[in-house]
Amino acid sequence: MFGCSDEIGLESSVLPISIISKLKTEEGLEAANTPVNTVDHSEFDETLIEEKNEKMKDNRINKIIAVRTESVVNLKIQVNHTKEASEK
Structure with missing residues (x-):
């Protein structure tokens, strides 16, 4: 900045001072x-x-089971209506 290169030191890093004070080499850093x-x-x-x-997958299986159960109930109702109509 202003014609000089920026100097960034360890104190401007996010490392705590306690860790910075223990650093000895670049590998440690x-x-x-x-x-x-x-x-x-x-x-x-x-x-x-x-x-x-x-x-x-479980939700899909549960939906299929529910729809099949409803179909069975409706088919039984239809069978009863057909029986009643044929007996008349």
């Missing part, structure tokens, strides 16, 4: 900047997708 707990989000996402697909 890299290790401090590297997240300790890296989580593989793809496995988590796959699990969520599988659970969602399983729920959708």
Whole structure:
């Protein structure tokens, strides 16, 4: 800025002062900047997708069962009406 190169030091980083004071080498700095707990989000996402697909499958099966049950009830009603009409 203003014709000079910017100087960025450790004090302007997001690392706590307690960690900065313990750093001795660049490798230590890299290790401090590297997240300790890296989580593989793809496995988590796959699990969520599988659970969602399983729920959708269960819902679809339940809908099919409900529609078939309703069809059986309606067919029985139709049979009763047909029997009554033929007996007259």
